[in-house]
Amino acid sequence: MAIPAWTASVGPLVRADLRQRYAGSRLGSAWALIAPLIEVGAYVLVFGWLARPAGGPDGLGFAAFVAAGLLPWSALREALDGSAAALVENRWIRRSRVPLELLVARAALASVARGALGVLLVLAWALWQGAAPGLAGWLLPPLALCLQVAACYGLGLALAPLAALHPDLRPGLTSSLTLLTFASPILIPESALPGAVLTAMEWNPFTHLLRLYRLPLAAGGVGFGDVSVALATPLALLAAGAALKQRWFWAARDRL
Amino acid sequence: MTQAAAVVARDLGKHYAVEERGEGVWALRSLSFEVRKGGALAVVGENGSGKSTLLDLLQGATRPSEGTLRVEGPVASLLELGAGFFTELTGRENAVEAGALRGLSRERARRVAEEIGAFVELGDFYDRPVRTYSAGMLMRLGFGVASAVAAPVTLVDEVLAVGDGYFQRRCIDRLVALRAQGTTLVVASHDLHALRSLCDTALWLRQGRVHALGPSDEVLGRYEEHLRLRAAPTGEAPGRRGTGEVRIREVRLTDAEGRQRSEFRTGEMLRIEVLFEAVTPVESPVMGVALFRDDGVYCHGPNTSADAALGGRYEGVYRLTAEFPELPLLGGSYQASVAFYDKDHVYAYAWDHRLYPFRVASDRPDHGLVALRHRFRVDPIGSDEGAA
Numbered sequence: 001m002a003i004p005a006w007t008a009s010v011g012p013l014v015r016a017d018l019r020q021r022y023a024g025s026r027l028g029s030a031w032a033l034i035a036p037l038i039e040v041g042a043y044v045l046v047f048g049w050l051a052r053p054a055g056g057p058d059g060l061g062f063a064a065f066v067a068a069g070l071l072p073w074s075a076l077r078e079a080l081d082g083s084a085a086a087l088v089e090n091r092w093i094r095r096s097r098v099p100l101e102l103l104v105a106r107a108a109l110a111s112v113a114r115g116a117l118g119v120l121l122v123l124a125w126a127l128w129q130g131a132a133p134g135l136a137g138w139l140l141p142p143l144a145l146c147l148q149v150a151a152c153y154g155l156g157l158a159l160a161p162l163a164a165l166h167p168d169l170r171p172g173l174t175s176s177l178t179l180l181t182f183a184s185p186i187l188i189p190e191s192a193l194p195g196a197v198l199t200a201m202e203w204n205p206f207t208h209l210l211r212l213y214r215l216p217l218a219a220g221g222v223g224f225g226d227v228s229v230a231l232a233t234p235l236a237l238l239a240a241g242a243a244l245k246q247r248w249f250w251a252a253r254d255r256l
Numbered sequence: 257m258t259q260a261a262a263v264v265a266r267d268l269g270k271h272y273a274v275e276e277r278g279e280g281v282w283a284l285r286s287l288s289f290e291v292r293k294g295g296a297l298a299v300v301g302e303n304g305s306g307k308s309t310l311l312d313l314l315q316g317a318t319r320p321s322e323g324t325l326r327v328e329g330p331v332a333s334l335l336e337l338g339a340g341f342f343t344e345l346t347g348r349e350n351a352v353e354a355g356a357l358r359g360l361s362r363e364r365a366r367r368v369a370e371e372i373g374a375f376v377e378l379g380d381f382y383d384r385p386v387r388t389y390s391a392g393m394l395m396r397l398g399f400g401v402a403s404a405v406a407a408p409v410t411l412v413d414e415v416l417a418v419g420d421g422y423f424q425r426r427c428i429d430r431l432v433a434l435r436a437q438g439t440t441l442v443v444a445s446h447d448l449h450a451l452r453s454l455c456d457t458a459l460w461l462r463q464g465r466v467h468a469l470g471p472s473d474e475v476l477g478r479y480e481e482h483l484r485l486r487a488a489p490t491g492e493a494p495g496r497r498g499t500g501e502v503r504i505r506e507v508r509l510t511d512a513e514g515r516q517r518s519e520f521r522t523g524e525m526l527r528i529e530v531l532f533e534a535v536t537p538v539e540s541p542v543m544g545v546a547l548f549r550d551d552g553v554y555c556h557g558p559n560t561s562a563d564a565a566l567g568g569r570y571e572g573v574y575r576l577t578a579e580f581p582e583l584p585l586l587g588g589s590y591q592a593s594v595a596f597y598d599k600d601h602v603y604a605y606a607w608d609h610r611l612y613p614f615r616v617a618s619d620r621p622d623h624g625l626v627a628l629r630h631r632f633r634v635d636p637i638g639s640d641e642g643a644a
Contacts, residue, residue, distance in 0.1 A: 008362060009353045013342055020344040020385075095308075095317055096340035097333070098357065250319050254272055 006102040010109060013102070017110045036114055039074065040067045047187045061217075064125035068141075068214045069186035071118025073206065075111040076148055077177045082107025083156025084163040084170050087252055094256045100249060104156040108149050115145045119213065126216035133216035140222065144212035147234045151205070154237030158244035161252035185210060205233040262409055262440035263291040263314065267323035270309050283309040284464045287323070291457070293408075296441035298451035298472050300479050301461035307444040310461070311335055311411050314442060329408030330358070336413065337394045340401075343387035347378055347397050350386055354401045368404050375426075376400040392420060399427050409440045421499040425603040428454065432600075448476050453602040494591070494610035501538050502596040502605035505573070506531040509592065509614050522587070522618040522627055526580040530594050532606065534570040541570060541605060542597040545578045548610050550589040555625060557593070561601055584626040587618035 022031045040063060048062040086103040087093060093100065119141040126133050163169045181187070184206050190198055201207045208226040215222050268287040273280045284306045291297045299307045312318045313325055315333045341350045351372045355365030373382045376396040381389065389397065403410065412431070428450055435441055435454070445451055451458065451472065458475035460468040468475045496504075508516050512525040520526050528545050543566065544559030558578070560566040591610040598605065620627060 005357055005359045008356045012345070012349060012353060016342065016344040016349070092336060092339040092341075094339075095312060095315075095336040097315065097317070097331075098340050102357075251273075254318055 004099070004101065006099050007105070009102055010105045013106045014109045014112075017106065018113060032113055033117065036067075036071055036074065036117055040070055043070055043187055060125070061129075064122055064217060065189065065214065066187060067118050067125075068122040068217060069118075069184075069210050071121070072115040072145065072148060072209070072213055073181065073184070073186050075113075075115035075118075075145075076152060076206070078114065079108045079111040079149070079152035080155060080159060080173060080177065081170075082110065083152065084159045084173055086156065086160040087164040087256060088167075088170075091256045094253055100160055100245065101157065104160055105153055108153040108156055111152070112145065112149060115148065119145055122213065122216050131216070136222070137216040140212040140215050140227075144209045144230060147230050148209055150234035151237045154234060154239070154241035157241035158248070161245060161248035164252035164255050165248060180204070180206070205229055208233075260292050261290045262293040262295070262328045263289075263297075263442070264326045265289050265323065266325075268313065268320050268325050269322035270306075270313060270318065271321040282321075282464055284313070284461075287461075287464075287466055289459055289466065289469055291440055291442060293328070293440055294435065294438045295457060296435055296443065296455040298455035298458040298476065299442060299444040299461065300446070300448070300451065300458060300476065301467070304463075305461040306464040307461055308335070308413060309464075311413050311442065311444055314409070314411055327409055331409045331411060332358075332402050332405065332407035333411040334398045334402035334413065335411060337391055337398060338386070339398075341386045341394070341397070344385055346385055347376070347382040347389070347393075348373060350397065351401050351404070355405070358405060360405070372397075372400040372404045375404070375430075377423075392423075396423055399423075399430075403427075403430050403434060406434055406437050406439055408438075409442070410434055412441070412443045412445075414445055421497060421603065424450075425499050425598075428602050432602075448480055449597070449604075450602050452476055453600045496606075496608050496611065498596070498604045498606035500605065501534065501536050502541065502570075503533045503535055504530060504594055504596070504606045504608055505533055507592070507594055507608065507612050509612060518613070519615040519617060520583055522585060522616060522620055523582050526583045526614075528578045528592055528594065528612075530576040530578075531573070532576060532596065533573045537569055537571040538596075538598070538605060539569050540567040540599040542595075542599065542601045543576050544595050544597070546593040546595070547585070548591045548593065549625065550591060550613070553625065555585060555590070559595075559597075559601075561597075561599075583616065584628065585616045586620065586622060586624060586627055587616055588625075589613065589615050 018029070018032070022028050025031060027034065043066050044063045047066070048059075083104045086100060086107055090103055093103070122141060123133065123138070126137065159169070159173070163173075183201070184204055185193060185198075185201060190201075193201070208229040211222045211226045212230055266288050268284060269282060270284040271280050271282050287310070289297075299310060301307050309318070311333070312335065313320055314327055315331050315335065316327070317335075340354060342353070345353065348369050351369035352362065352365045355368045356362060360368060376382065376399075378393055378396060381393060386394070386397070399412075402412070410431070431441060431443070431454055441454065443451060443454060455472045457470065458468075458472040458479075459466065460475050460479050468478055506529075508529045509518065509520075510516050510527045510529060511520070512527065514527070530543075530545075534541075542559050542561040544557060544561075546557030547555040549555060590613070592612040592614065593607070593609045594612070595607040595609070596605045597603065597607075618627075
């Protein structure tokens with residue numbers, strides 16, 4: 001199968017997006033590091049000190065735990081928000097031959113920086129603690145990030161036309177993702193959650209990805225089920241996204 | 257599809273849903289036409305007539321709701337300012353990505369982007385983000401990108417109107433060159449001069465349906481007449497424009513004795529003397545004058561091309577004289593235009609549009625715009641036939 005011509009344009013567009021994001025600010029690309037760290041710091045303050053759940057790591061260990069979950073999650077939110085906006089905020093696509101896939105891939109990949117920062121922080125923390133992450137510990141967090149990007153791309157292919165057809169989808173998506181922030185073991189260790197809640201969270205594919213991200217922290221193991229769900233989810237979303245995009249795209253384009 | 261046709265539409269229709277009202281609108285309906293390979297189709301019609309929808313369909317940006325449409329080969333298009341450009345990329349980067357999206361290798365796309373840079377003449381702006389561009393700069397870049405690589409079919413919407421006269425001329429030259437290479441053109445525009453010279457056939461759309469289809473001279477003439485009847489002459493406001501190769505120094509309206517006047521009588525001579533300078537050498541320019549009633553009704557506009565007169569090379573200062581020996585206009589206020597076009601009558605070197613007012617007084621009791629030569633006759637028919 002031939003690689004579509006648009007794939008060669010994703011890299012330059014993502015680079016330009018990242019370059020543009022902090023253009024004109026005095027600190028420039030340093031904000032790519034500062035902004036997520038402030039976000040992590042805020043949650044660590046609330047959940048690690050003011051409303052600290054029982055169990056789980058303390059101090060900087062808790063910060064690494066939050067960073068390992070929150071930054072990939074922020075990346076996922078950013079990717080889905082960007083995908084949902086891909087058509088409605090680029091109405092010019094109606095009169096151009098730029099494929100929607102390019103815009104969705106750009107949104108999915110532009111979010112990688114934030115997720116990668118989370119992965120790097122966790123690996124750095126593990127090394128600083130003198131823990132040897134092992135081969136799986138080195139490989140699974142980056143793999144999780146790649147799988148997350150693929151899943152976001154697949155889901156984004158469906159979200160982009162759907163958001164054009166149903167304007168309520170975008171605010172609804174934002175609210176749902178905020179809710180899911182607290183309905184996933186991102187800020188609270190699994191050991192602190194009641195069994196019923198934990199069982200419910202097993203249905204959330206991000207729970208399984210989180211275990212892959214946190215493997216270097218030795219904050220619980222990774223099972224075959226986690227890896228299977230992490231692999232199956234993007235495949236299912238890619239197939240479904242491509243099919244739904246085909247189904248909704250033309251109607252959405254006419255609506256722009 | 258006819259063997260030599262690049263575009264074939266049969267009973268083409270496009271329906272848009274309007275959810276709020278639970279109904280929809282047909283932007284196009286029952287459209288059937290062909291464009292032969294290497295041909296050029298002008299698409300005209302008033303706003304909302306379906307021109308843009310048709311170009312969107314031809315480009316593949318939207319799908320027909322009914323009927324069939326076949327377009328042979330890849331399509332290059334310039335349909336909307338900024339469409340297809342990523343605002344955070346520079347003009348050059350956009351040109352490279354546009355080439356890559358058309359399937360060029362990155363190396364080839366970079367070379368083409370270099371050529372586009374030379375054509376669009378954006379200077380330093382070519383390496384600045386597109387979000388800093390003016391509408392005219394976007395048009396330049398858009399046209400440069402759309403026309404850089406010859407495609408079997410090229411579509412151009414009204415966007416050319418945004419550019420300055422100089423660049424419009426370059427764009428039209430490039431379209432002429434593309435046509436010479438065998439590219440099929442479909443051009444939607446309100447610039448009837450350009451359409452007449454570029455296109456051999458024309459399609460006039462009204463309320464989404466074919467109102468007229470045929471040779472461009474015939475269809476565009478009818479469309480122009482329609483615009484005149486609507487008292488919306490050609491959309492051109494009075495003013496001075498042109499690309500500058502010719503400069504109009506002075507225009508005088510005189511009588512048969514050469515006396516400058518602002519009022520004439522029906523039946524006497526109106527002479528329009530134009531002192532002009534060909535700033536750069538121009539080959540067989542189309543020189544013309546036109547008379548308008550002050551409400552914009554176009555009365556008459558003779559030119560040297562239509563008269564097959566005064567060809568040749570011009571460089572320096574000349575006086576052009578146009579004479580109307582027996583001015584047929586009836587009483588009223590009028591304005592004269594003077595124009596110098598290129599030999600293909602596509603772009604104006606100099607055009608003073610409705611800048612020279614004059615009045616016509618008439619002793620005649622006739623009604624109307626002009627006094628046409630005429631006669632009356634009464635023939636006796638006989639009482640029986642007369643009664644019938």
